[in-house]
Amino acid sequence: MLLYILKRIFESIPVLFAVLIFTFVFMKAAPGGPFSSEKTASPEVIKKLNERYNLDAPIVEQFFDYLKKVLQFDFGPSFKYVDRSVNEIIGAGLPVSLELGLYAIIFAMLLGISSGVFAAIRKNTWLDYLPMSFSMLGICVPSFLLGPALVLVFAIYFEIFPVSGWDDWTHKILPAITLGAGYAAYLARLSRAGMLDILNQDYIRTAKAKGVSNSKVILKHALKGGLLPVISFLGPAMAGLLAGSFVTETIFQIPGIGRFYVQGAFNRDYTLIMGTTILFSALLIFFNLLSDILLISLNPRLSFKGDKQ
């Protein structure tokens, strides 16, 4: 097990390196620079700026300079937010985004898994049809439609929650639902399919034949196997949460890392874009590894050698 984890961590190093090279080349190949929008700046000022950010050195030298810094977890100064380093921006934004993501995932798991499990147990009754229709709705209504709709109803007409911002708990409910709804829908469908699969297995019938009560069969025997697809979905779901956080943070004006990224992209803030891209890639690899480890430890039929069959 430890060997497997080490192997996976080792494997991710070249991947992150490739991401770094890719983003770096991208930035250099792109037309226009971070200072090209400041039309009033005199040539001397631009020269000074280029010197400050080491932009007139040969590209190879720039790359190795940057690589050295990244290895020390220093993503350099931001191009647009003068006086702030990328590290500071990430340090301010990431906790907010993680908090939002956590609430969204908790909401999605509570709603999604419970409705999926109930739908599987009461198959072909209204307890099945109703949540499943809602889950179709959750998949088809994108977050940038759901978010404004929620604001319109709960913040503007009923005035229960604030329209935007990020302060106390009232600010966090609508964004968490907006971000989590799509996942709740997927999780409901996944856990329903997984549970149906397990409930038809022989060992469940055996347990029932032995007179084990219905609730005990489900809680002790079926849930563990039935929720395996859910766990394998959670790793990749982090990627989607990330993308979703761009939209949700934009709608609700939450000072998270997703909003900084979108603004950084608009402003051609090279260092900020590269820093966040590398950070996101690392996070994603980490969560994928976490869900794989969880999957293996829950399912003895999977081997440790890394092949998932």
Add this chain to the structure above:
Amino acid sequence: MSLQENISEIAEEEIGTSLWKDAWIRLQNNKMALIGFFVLIVMIVLAIIAPLIAPYSYEAQNLPLGPTPPSWKNWMGTDTFGRDLFTRVLYGGRISLAVGFVATAVSLGIGIAYGTISGFIGGKLDSVMMRIVDILYSLPFILFVIMLMVLFGRNFYLMFLAIGAVEWLTMARIVRGQVLTLRKQEFIEACYSLGLSNKRIITKHLVPNILGPVIVYTTLTIPSVMLLEAFLSFLGLGIQPPMSSWGLLISSGVDTMEEFPWLLIFPGLALAITLFSLNFLGDGLRDALDPKAAKD
């Protein structure tokens, strides 16, 4: 050679018709899928003939008129520039659907080619190619799409390419899995013993047989591609005004939703209904063509 061709063609035809007929009958029993299919056809036809039926110009502004609620003259009302919303939703559908279909076609092309080669040749090449797919899976692709759109201008065609390049991974996996199982079956062995070339086996015998799952997955890719386009346009990185796409209309509708909610409601409905029908059709096709596949 002519006899061999005859034999293979007869065999193909028999398998083909029965499979498709079967699937069609099963699809007809699925009401939601049929409704989805019908709605989708209507949407596509409306998008194609938009220039003919649109009552107004999509970009001509009428500032004195300003935003008006839905009426007999403007079925969906007008936006803040006095433009007819119905016209803009029609034209937006053109772009949203075009992005959906073209980008899906791009991902289809890459995915089928990649998956077939990987599965058919097998061995070391296969494991290297699939390792690459695994690695690409673990990257935050949305960031690369955003980067691409920002750095190289908000180019319409670039968006097709960028989205298509992101969505091919799953397709490659599905195709490879299918090819792997098919490769070991008797009819492929028969092809070999008849002395057919690799190219002919792939194009004439492998690819037609993997069409079922590919069609199913394609129907499910189109909505996710359309969502991605809407997502980019919402962030201001996709289609640029005065052109319109559903994502863009929703984005500008959100800005004014307090005063003029219809500007958000109608484009939102158009997008949601289309996504609904595509998803229902995809689910129905999966049940019809691929009864063994897991229903997640």
